Every structure is written in structure tokens, then in C-alpha cells.
Amino acid sequence: MTKLKSLIIDDEPLAHKVILEYANDVPFLEITGQCHLATEALSVLQNKEIDLIFLDIQMPRLTGLNFLRTLNKQPLVIITSAFDEYALESFELDVCDYLLKPFRFERFLKAVNKAYGLFQLKQKNTPSPQPAPIDKKAENHQLFIKSDKRLIQIDLMDIYYLESYGNYVKVWMSNEFHLTFRTLSSFEAQLPEEHFFRIHKSYIINKKYINYIEGSQVLLKNDIKLSIGKNNLSAFKKFIAQ
Numbered sequence: 001m002t003k004l005k006s007l008i009i010d011d012e013p014l015a016h017k018v019i020l021e022y023a024n025d026v027p028f029l030e031i032t033g034q035c036h037l038a039t040e041a042l043s044v045l046q047n048k049e050i051d052l053i054f055l056d057i058q059m060p061r062l063t064g065l066n067f068l069r070t071l072n073k074q075p076l077v078i079i080t081s082a083f084d085e086y087a088l089e090s091f092e093l094d095v096c097d098y099l100l101k102p103f104r105f106e107r108f109l110k111a112v113n114k115a116y117g118l119f120q121l122k123q124k125n126t127p128s129p130q131p132a133p134i135d136k137k138a139e140n141h142q143l144f145i146k147s148d149k150r151l152i153q154i155d156l157m158d159i160y161y162l163e164s165y166g167n168y169v170k171v172w173m174s175n176e177f178h179l180t181f182r183t184l185s186s187f188e189a190q191l192p193e194e195h196f197f198r199i200h201k202s203y204i205i206n207k208k209y210i211n212y213i214e215g216s217q218v219l220l221k222n223d224i225k226l227s228i229g230k231n232n233l234s235a236f237k238k239f240i241a242q
Helices: 011-024 039-045 064-069 088-089 103-124 183-188 234-242
Strands: 004-009 027-035 050-054 076-079 096-099 142-147 148-155 161-167 167-172 177-178 196-200 203-206 212-215 217-220 226-229
Touching: 004 011, 004 039, 004 226, 011 027, 011 103, 039 064, 050 064, 064 076, 064 161, 096 103, 103 167, 148 196, 161 183, 167 183, 177 226, 183 196, 183 203, 183 234, 196 226, 196 234, 203 226
Parallel strands: 004 027, 004 050, 050 076, 076 096
Antiparallel strands: 142 148, 142 177, 161 167, 161 203, 167 177, 196 203, 212 217, 217 226
């Protein structure tokens, strides 16, 4: 069985003890490093292969979320925090799960199972070559994406929206999606900017399928409601007005 090489980053020794005890009962977890400061973890990531991080938020010098913002290549991340007010901000940074301390083994197991599922998907799908730029004026341009070892051709204008999902992207076509090992930013560089807009760190939508906009939410024609990031709202209104 392939194991998740895991790193604990937490300034509380008790938190290390709990995770170590729980990890001993999970056959696919291997704790390969422990740090008590996020700044220490930067050198660990440079010298070790890490698949999963158990990350606290409130730490001296560098908080867990600011630490994530420094990473160019982010492993899978499970937040372990005593504070629930950072959950939304954490998921905007593509973390796998958010464990609120103190957490029981059953909740820990659910989180690591989710992480392991994403890890297995990543193992199955090798990164696709960076797609060549397309003519952004071409409204009916096709796009090939790699999903479940297949190359699937998609008409760009059939895409309702794209959703970031860890190290993957869900490409939604009405009420079904294709999961591909790519970043949302790589899609953003390809999509025709007169039709597609990134409304949130986790979502790019197709203007063609907007039903209505209400406050900081947009309802698509397939009855999916998505949040508009507060930093994207002003630019999105200008986009709609064009």
C-alpha cells in the first residue's frame, strides 16, 4: 500500500501527540516529520517529499494560512485548529478538510480518507502538458482535458463553470462534471475572457449560463448557486455590464 508521507506543523506538543496516536491506527499514513513552527516547515518541504500536512493556524512568527500562501507547490492539507472562524478562508486556499480541536478519531479518519482519495486520483493522473494558448475570440473552440486516463474533448461554450478541488478541477457541464489534474489558473489563461470570469478563488463561470445575480451570489441556469468573492465582486459587475 502506498503511504501518505505526512508532516505535522503545530506549536502545541499535545496536538503532535494526538495526531501521532491516531496516525498509528491508519495503515496508509506515515508521519515523516514534525515542526513546531511554520517557518521550520519551509526547509523540510525543500528536502523531503511530503504528500500531506496537518497544519495548525495560530502559531508564532508565521500563521498556518500565511504559510500556505508562501508555497508554490502545495501538498494536501488538513487544518487542525481550535478556532472555527478561519474555515472559509482555509477552504479558499484549497485545503482538504478542517478539523476543529479537540477532534475524535472518527473525524480524523474521515479527513485522512478524503485526503487519501485525492492522493490516489493524483497518482492515477499524470499532469497534462501545458495547453497551447487558444484564440480567445473563438466562441466554439474545443478543449481536450485528461480525466480518468482518457482525453476528453469539450466545447468551451458547453462549460457551465469550473470548480477548484484540491489539486484538481471539476469541469461542470450542466449537472455532470469531469475531474482533471490541473489548476484553475491554467484554465483561466485559456478561456475566452469575454465569456468566462473568475468570481472566486474556487470558481470560474460562463456568463452564458447566468440566471441571476443577487448580492454576493450568482445562480446559474442549472440551479447551482455560487458565492462571489468579495475581492472579485466589483470587477465582476463591470464584466457583466460590458
